[in-house]
Amino acid sequence: MHEFGMLMNGVATLAANPMALLLSLVGVALGIVIGALPGLTATMGVAILLPFTFGMDPVSGLLMISGVFFGGVYGGSVTAILLKIPGTPAAAATAMDGFELTKKGMAGVALGTATLSSFLGGMASILVLIFLAPVLAGFALEFSASESFALAVFGLSIIASISGKSVVKGLIAGFLGLLIATVGMDPMGGFPRFTGGYTELFNVPFIPVMIGLFAAAEAFKSMEDPKVRLGMAAALGRIIPPWATYKSLLGVVSRSSILGIVIGIIPGAGSDIAAYVAYNEARRFSKTPENYGKGELGGVAACEAGANGCTGGALLTMLTLGIPGDAVTAVMLGALTLQGLQPGPLLFKEHGDLVFTLFAGMIFCYVGMLVLGLGSLRFMGRILQMPKSVLTPVILALCVVGTYAINNSLFDIGIMLAAGVAGYFMQKWDFPASPVVLALIMGPMAEANFRRALSLSGGSYDFLYSRPITAVLLTVAILTMLLPLVKRWRAERAGVSGGPVKATK
């Protein structure tokens, strides 16, 4: 075990550097706050922090940045569960079941489960990064445009299972999302579509739409009933889930972690996609899939384990190949080069000791995240003890400032408000919001990569079946979409139409 020896050396080096340990904890705490605030993403946090790390030694600086990255991915879940404000796109998936649990008075357990699952998913991904990095590095390169297209279609096939009461309405929401996702610069030709001449619309305003649909819509709804307005929001309950409960989630967590790691390795796919895919697979393998969307701990665990599983996967591609898979790792790549460490094939050879010290520090970051997370939950839960008449204005003010912060743009606040109004009416008439968000994540990825694959193949559609990964992903996607319909059709023939149809395994 060459890696194990290196890691132990790293632990020893790190233990002699208390400043680095302290700074990584500061990074994690900062990351959690940034992740929890709507509109502020881990990318922004890392970028803001970057200039401060110039003067630090490489280990301290890079661990502080890693801490912000890990904390930022996790932090989104806190506000998503408590207030239905998804701090990050991945947390929009967590909010589906997390906020339902809060409504049931189980906010504490939901938060505890999210924290534990984030920790386990993240730890698993760092361990894979340490021990399997060279083996898995080549996998990222297998992914060309056609595979990314297939992954996006696979992601979209989830729409049916997050549709809530009506599949037709879910699909309508999904395709409306896909249509909205085509607003902006055409990914291949650079032609502005449906922008009405507004340069602000050249990029799909994805995060403002998400904040509006989830958080603002929920805030507007709470203004409906004067009796609700003055009442307390909800109880927090116990935080650490009972072992018996969490034990039953371990299968979900390990499966989701693996999915997260794999998706993290793929360039261009990040924690948002991982969270949704992990959610869908958790539901597929669940004995009680009908509970998903109504407050199922498994849903929260899957999203968080998947999202944090991505962190190690994304770092793996960036460190071994020198290619950042997403925006956060792109900034981290800059941070590494500024410290005189050129990520890429030579990094492990030339700076092996330092790399393994960093790995040891990343494990420490995740342990720190677990401790800080569990320790602060009781305090964060206090939010729920505010009367709604104060809480709702605070939520709306946060939505406004968070949306502004993305691009320093008042225009985006207008988009957020419009999405909030739309979301209010959608929720009133049972049109689910999650498919819209999913479509906004996957739609541009599907279109750009389909058209790129077509260009790469010189106009031939062979890539749809001649490339193994593409073919498998597309087949699974089609089955995911069709199987529920077949089951429903068979159940209806058996004469149980109308009532809830249980999926049988």
Add this chain to the structure above:
Amino acid sequence: MSNAPVQGGGAGAPLSTKIANLVIAVVLIAVAAAAIASTGDFPKTMLAADVGPARFPIIHASVLIVLCLILIANTLRMPTIADDTPPVGVAGYAGVALGILATAACLYAMEYVGYAVATVVYMAALMWLMGQRSPLWNPVIAVVVTAVIYFTFQSALQVPLPVGSLFE
């Protein structure tokens, strides 16, 4: 797979839901049709072997129209049942409408008077709207929360918040 009262046609829906379904479906069909119509102006692609910028929007919009037609058909087929959810009432909707208007006003005002002033007034107004009428606590909470947000974003996160064109 899921319990879908709208799909099978077995279960019914209240009249208000049915009307909403129809209105929303018609609106979305109009939006989709408009989107398809405007793809007519899109230029041809410059790249070899590309389907062009119009293909995907047309596919998405067409499927959306088909789905909306299915929703219309389902809605017309399903029986009307009594509404068992408690009605929101005029006061409730008025509250929501005022909340939305306040947000729009806050956005409009921010351009002129800046972030801090707009948000303080906005929050105090929302609290008043939601039944918190204390003349002392409303402004105090609004000022404190705005100050916390302001310093978190402006100083700690280096996000410059709007100053307002009147003060610039």
Add this chain to the structure above:
Amino acid sequence: MKGYRLLTGAVVGVLATASLIAGAQAADYPTKPIELIVPYAAGGGTDLVARAYADATKKHLPQAMGVVNKTGGGGAVGLTEIMAARADGYKVGMGTVEITLLPHMGVARFSVDDFTPIARLNAEPSAITVKADAPWKTIEEFLADAKANPGKVRIGNSGTGAIWHLAAEALQNKTGLTFNHIPFDGANPAVTSLLGGHIEAVSVSPAEVSSQVAGGQLRMLAVMADERSKAFPDVPTLKEKGIDLSVATWRGIVVPKKTPAPVVETLRKASKAAAEEPAFREQLAKMNLTWAYADGPEFGAAMQKDNAFFKDLMTKLGMAK
């Protein structure tokens, strides 16, 4: 009504401060912090140059410079904001080569003449890079192969209409060859695709492939510059090979056109000093970026030259509107 009074107090306070600031503006520039608008996202190459520059100006200006990212529209949103800013020197911008590209595509309200150049800080040429195990050892072999198989050689770029796409188009235009141009969402995905062997070449800058070239996975065949790159002295320029073509991206400080001359003077002097700070040059070198300081007039001439070149190229390609 204590709360009401508190509110009025706050409003009066803000108004008073605002009028103070307005009064002081007439005095010696700069009397308050300067905003540096960056039209690209935090953490990207342009942003990093801007932050390093802002840091370096601290010693040479009495007031600090704060970086503000205004992203969107492939740079159009931020550049428009710089153009439309009040010309008092308190909003300066990080201008990029897109100033000379976007106006021709009909997606921008500004043109190159709407800006007064202060200083160019950095410039990166385009380079043709292939996989290390590719059959072509030299740029001649590569071009000969492209000639034998028109439309078969796939060159990845960072997006249609972006600088690296135009570089590949310009090469095609100069040599009379036909490539298959594949746009990606930025330079990194294009490099990834090249590493995976899904495309034959990329036209991105040397900095963006340096770690893979150093690692022996990629091979750089030629750079589109007047002189060889300092980091890769063995790679020939296209000019040496008889193709008179240099295409580069650049980043530099610009202000709105009507900015008063004394303010422009102050900024030029401070920028020159900042650009010559060893710390700034070191920062750029660490990021594999090329230091390419040019003073305002020289920078302006280069901008005009690029503007004419790209206008001509894009008209030929049918991209210009």
